[in-house]
Amino acid sequence: MTPKKIEKVNDVTIRFAGDSGDGIQITGTQFANTTAILGNDVSTLPDYPAEIRAPQGTLGGVSGFQIHFGSTEINTPGDMCDVLVVMNPAALKANLQYLEKGGSIIANSDGFNERSLALAEYSSNPLRDGSLSHYHVYEINITKLTEQALCDLNLPPKVIERSKNFFALGLMFWMYNRPLEPTLKWIREKFSKKPELIEANSRVLKAGWNFGETTEVFKVRYEVAPARVAPGKYRNITGNQATAFGLMAAAHRAQLELFLASYPITPASDILHELSNYKNYNVKTFQCEDEIAAITAAIGASFGGALAVTSTSGPGFSLKAEALGLAVMTELPLVVINVQRGGPSTGLPTKTEQADLLQALYGRNGEASVPVIAALSPSDCFSAAFEACKIAIEAMTPVILLTDGYIGNGSEPWLIPDIHSLPTIEPYYPDDPKKFKPYMRNETTLVRPWAIPGIPGFEHRIGGLEKKENTGEISYDPVNHERMTRLRTEKIMRLQDRIPLATAEGHTQGDLLVIGWGSTFGAIRTAVQKQLDKGKSVAHLHLRYLNPFPKNFSKLISQYKAILVPELNLGQLAQLIRARCRLPIYQLNKVQGLPFRSVEIEQKIEEVLRGIA
Amino acid sequence: MVTRVQTLLNTFSFAQNKPYTPKDYRSKEEPRWCPGCGNYSILTQVQKVLADLSVPPYRLAFVSGIGCSSRFPYYINTYGFHGIHGRAIAIASGLKIARPDITVWVITGDGDGLSIGGNHFIHALRRNIDINILLFNNQIYALTKGQYSPTSEHGAITKSSPDGVIDYPFNPVALAIGANSTFVARTIDRDPRHLQNMLKRAAMHKGTSFIEIYQNCNVFNDGVFDRFSNKEIRDDYALFLEHGKPLIFGKNRNKAIRLNGYIPEIISLDDGKHSTSDAVIYNEQDTTLAFLIATLSNHPNMPRPFGVFLDITRTTYETELLEQIESAITKNGKGDVNELFNSGDTWIIQ
Numbered sequence: 001m002t003p004k005k006i007e008k009v010n011d012v013t014i015r016f017a018g019d020s021g022d023g024i025q026i027t028g029t030q031f032a033n034t035t036a037i038l039g040n041d042v043s044t045l046p047d048y049p050a051e052i053r054a055p056q057g058t059l060g061g062v063s064g065f066q067i068h069f070g071s072t073e074i075n076t077p078g079d080m081c082d083v084l085v086v087m088n089p090a091a092l093k094a095n096l097q098y099l100e101k102g103g104s105i106i107a108n109s110d111g112f113n114e115r116s117l118a119l120a121e122y123s124s125n126p127l128r129d130g131s132l133s134h135y136h137v138y139e140i141n142i143t144k145l146t147e148q149a150l151c152d153l154n155l156p157p158k159v160i161e162r163s164k165n166f167f168a169l170g171l172m173f174w175m176y177n178r179p180l181e182p183t184l185k186w187i188r189e190k191f192s193k194k195p196e197l198i199e200a201n202s203r204v205l206k207a208g209w210n211f212g213e214t215t216e217v218f219k220v221r222y223e224v225a226p227a228r229v230a231p232g233k234y235r236n237i238t239g240n241q242a243t244a245f246g247l248m249a250a251a252h253r254a255q256l257e258l259f260l261a262s263y264p265i266t267p268a269s270d271i272l273h274e275l276s277n278y279k280n281y282n283v284k285t286f287q288c289e290d291e292i293a294a295i296t297a298a299i300g301a302s303f304g305g306a307l308a309v310t311s312t313s314g315p316g317f318s319l320k321a322e323a324l325g326l327a328v329m330t331e332l333p334l335v336v337i338n339v340q341r342g343g344p345s346t347g348l349p350t351k352t353e354q355a356d357l358l359q360a361l362y363g364r365n366g367e368a369s370v371p372v373i374a375a376l377s378p379s380d381c382f383s384a385a386f387e388a389c390k391i392a393i394e395a396m397t398p399v400i401l402l403t404d405g406y407i408g409n410g411s412e413p414w415l416i417p418d419i420h421s422l423p424t425i426e427p428y429y430p431d432d433p434k435k436f437k438p439y440m441r442n443e444t445t446l447v448r449p450w451a452i453p454g455i456p457g458f459e460h461r462i463g464g465l466e467k468k469e470n471t472g473e474i475s476y477d478p479v480n481h482e483r484m485t486r487l488r489t490e491k492i493m494r495l496q497d498r499i500p501l502a503t504a505e506g507h508t509q510g511d512l513l514v515i516g517w518g519s520t521f522g523a524i525r526t527a528v529q530k531q532l533d534k535g536k537s538v539a540h541l542h543l544r545y546l547n548p549f550p551k552n553f554s555k556l557i558s559q560y561k562a563i564l565v566p567e568l569n570l571g572q573l574a575q576l577i578r579a580r581c582r583l584p585i586y587q588l589n590k591v592q593g594l595p596f597r598s599v600e601i602e603q604k605i606e607e608v609l610r611g612i613a
Numbered sequence: 614m615v616t617r618v619q620t621l622l623n624t625f626s627f628a629q630n631k632p633y634t635p636k637d638y639r640s641k642e643e644p645r646w647c648p649g650c651g652n653y654s655i656l657t658q659v660q661k662v663l664a665d666l667s668v669p670p671y672r673l674a675f676v677s678g679i680g681c682s683s684r685f686p687y688y689i690n691t692y693g694f695h696g697i698h699g700r701a702i703a704i705a706s707g708l709k710i711a712r713p714d715i716t717v718w719v720i721t722g723d724g725d726g727l728s729i730g731g732n733h734f735i736h737a738l739r740r741n742i743d744i745n746i747l748l749f750n751n752q753i754y755a756l757t758k759g760q761y762s763p764t765s766e767h768g769a770i771t772k773s774s775p776d777g778v779i780d781y782p783f784n785p786v787a788l789a790i791g792a793n794s795t796f797v798a799r800t801i802d803r804d805p806r807h808l809q810n811m812l813k814r815a816a817m818h819k820g821t822s823f824i825e826i827y828q829n830c831n832v833f834n835d836g837v838f839d840r841f842s843n844k845e846i847r848d849d850y851a852l853f854l855e856h857g858k859p860l861i862f863g864k865n866r867n868k869a870i871r872l873n874g875y876i877p878e879i880i881s882l883d884d885g886k887h888s889t890s891d892a893v894i895y896n897e898q899d900t901t902l903a904f905l906i907a908t909l910s911n912h913p914n915m916p917r918p919f920g921v922f923l924d925i926t927r928t929t930y931e932t933e934l935l936e937q938i939e940s941a942i943t944k945n946g947k948g949d950v951n952e953l954f955n956s957g958d959t960w961i962i963q
């Protein structure tokens with residue numbers, strides 16, 4: 001056996017792909033977790049079909065998982081992958097488009113038979129017909145090698161078939177020099193009730209590793225040094241989990257019970273799943289009969305003094321519109337989380353999009369201004385959720401938190417904060433029953449007091465009808481209505497005094513400011529960074545607060561000649577910015593259910609710069 | 614962690630264990646229903662019953678949706694929430710789950726509770742959250758000025774059915790029993806004593822209590838329930854259920870209901886052939902019987918049953934939730950968020 005050469009690389013992108021029953025998501029998650037533990041910066045993108053079990057072997061049933069890791073800052077799951085691991089022809093066909101020219105294909109050759117080729121609509125075997133000549137193709141009998149590893153265990157063929165993903169994982173661990181132990185530990189915990197599966201999966205994982213070590217097929221192994229990231233304790237986290245944790249942290253800092261009312265919907269259900277595990281943490285979850293029940297139950301809980309939250313995705317968000325207006329009118333704290341997905345209607349349930357921004361801002365009857373906050377990466381969902389709760393409670397208002405399927409399901413390392421270092425959250429309770437009026441406002445913030453049932457002297461009635469200023473009685477008076485409408489809107493505008501000023505990364509003035517919001521952060525940051533490296537006069541501003549905008553927004557953007565707004569919609573933020581300035585605004589829009597690749601943004605930046613030069 | 618809400622509740626003294634009078638439950642707002650509306654009577658009886666039961670006003674929350682009846686919370690001096698159309702029960706559910714210490718009443722109507730809010734209605738009943746739902750049934754959309762509702766009778770002429778309603782109505786009591794309720798009753802605005810009794814029974818019941826209250830809308834649907842309240846004739850049209858008693862009705866208490874297999878039928882007690890012992894003995898704990906008797910309303914020749922149809926015991930939603938919380942604490946201790954965040958596979962970067 002010739003010793004293998006070790007090559008150092010900065011960053012690598014691997015994509016695992018197979019049938020949706022092949023355990024691809026597990027494989028990818030295990031690789032990502034192990035990689036993060038090694039100290040690399042990591043970003044992941046799961047990509048799976050909407051159907052739970054799409055027809056086996058078909059293009060529609062392909063499940064993928066992409067991992068981008070490196071020794072430098074990693075902001076995206078990678079535009080294109082360097083290595084594509086495929087279990088069958090459909091996986092190859094569906095994913096070849098993401099493989100860099102010159103990249104490697106590791107194919108389970110046992111998965112390429114006449115039937116599976118036909119299902120993937122291949123007329124000849126691509127591994128053999130020369131059509132992959134731009135790539136390095138490694139054909140490995142993964143199924144057969146798995147069978148051999150398990151031949152003495154007398155396992156049913158189905159079980160053997162199901163553990164082959166661990167072979168691929170073991171091989172990738174070998175190739176990128178990662179330890180097996182974290183996955184072995186995971187296998188032991190996951191299958192603790194089925195010892196035969198612990199044995200089988202562990203063996204296959206090791207077999208994959210050993211295959212890499214012994215075979216002559218692979219001449220090179222790679223080393224990816226740890227990244228220089230901020231010191232501290234880390235764990236890997238998905239956006240939805242980070243959102244759940246952010247809510248819990250906020251409830252803790254506010255010293256309130258957390259109440260989540262929700263109706264199952266892709267891709268937001270994981271927030272409900274996560275929080276329903278934490279009954280011993282002052283968390284109550286309520287799975288409702290529908291989306292409207294979920295938001296109105298949350299409003300009821302908020303009336304009762306809880307930190308109330310409802311989580312959903314686009315279609316459910318539409319159903320919540322009327323009740324959001326009720327929360328505006330009653331001025332109760334409430335956080336509404338929209339994990340956006342492709343729309344309209346049922347749209348693309350498992351794919352990502354940013355097309356609910358204008359709905360979040362305006363999708364209610366009447367003048368109903370609501371603060372809107374967007375998270376920019378999986379781990380950032382924690383801070384965004386925390387901030388949404390803080391504003392909701394302290395300003396007595398519903399707040400909309402926008403994340404999306406891309407960051408909701410994607411994962412990255414999270415620098416675990418010390419809960420005590422997070423800001424406190426101070427509700428505004430009335431203290432004197434004699435002076436109490438439900439709509440008497442704090443002069444500076446215009447916030448009304450939160451009077452909690454159960455306390456004598458503060459009995460009061462609120463509801464969706466217009467209120468008389470201060471007293472909160474029903475009022476149809478025209479002048480009072482205008483006054484109250486302005487007060488409600490002004491209360492939200494005054495949040496500008498407490499939210500941080502916007503800052504742009506890159507040149508403080510210059511040719512082009514790229515403005516984004518939400519999950520496009522990583523792709524934009526990477527693209528702008530590359531342009532800065534090339535000496536271009538560009539900068540990147542990413543908006544966390546979409547309503548109200550930061551106070552210095554207009555001033556900041558006036559320092560540039562032009563603006564480019566890349567968005568996963570047809571130009572919603574661009575429209576909001578256009579209403580605020582006269583600068584030329586260029587758009588880059590994509591609605592394919594997929595995130596931006598940073599090169600798409602780079603190309604657009606270059607094109608715009610050529611145009612304005 | 615002691616929540617701020619608990620701290621607040623502990624700060625205020627509750628030494629006022631005084632007897633309450635109906636006046637204590639009157640808010641400053643003058644009710645603005647039409648003169649003669651059945652809602653007035655219901656409001657008065659609710660205030661009486663609350664005083665009788667001595668529930669402190671600050672421990673009460675009245676939640677309503679949209680419609681004439683849903684203005685109710687403004688007129689009662691407790692915590693109150695006037696919600697949006699159809700959602701009162703969902704709002705109340707959230708409030709009760711978050712605050713099991715608050716006594717929650719829901720005021721809804723036939724349009725609010727059975728049409729736009731029908732989904733919340735059936736799901737609340739099966740969950741058995743400890744809230745009391747009063748459904749004021751006037752068989753019409755009154756606030757929007759006279760369209761037919763899901764309880765309007767087939768053929769009813771209304772603004773939106775000039776040629777007669779062609780859908781068939783819900784029987785709210787049967788619907789509630791079918792939805793796995795634990796307490797179902799029917800009463801009428803013009804019988805204050807019966808109304809009070811039913812309200813008291815609902816208040817005492819642990820779990821979701823549902824009362825259908827026939828409420829006269831003297832503007833858009835006057836007199837639809839007259840036969841059940843007019844003293845001259847009501848005994849022939851109304852059948853009052855009492856637990857453990859035979860189902861007897863009629864002006865001279867000379868008619869009874871017996872079961873022929875599964876079919877309820879009227880027998881005459883003075884035809885010489887039947888006696889009281891042929892009549893069904895009512896049992897509030899028998900769901901099947903409750904349903905059979907509830908269906909009497911579907912037959913024009915049968916008397917309309919009033920009273921408690923069903924009163925059974927089942928653990929409430931919030932009790933089970935609190936039990937799960939307790940057992941989670943016993944099993945895993947009181948959760949520490951810092952520990953939780955630091956759990957799982959972590960690594961340290963120096």
Ligand code: SF4
Nearest residue numbers: 646647650681755830
């Ligand atoms: S319209 Fe009918 S239900 Fe409404 S307040 Fe008047 S009488 Fe009562």
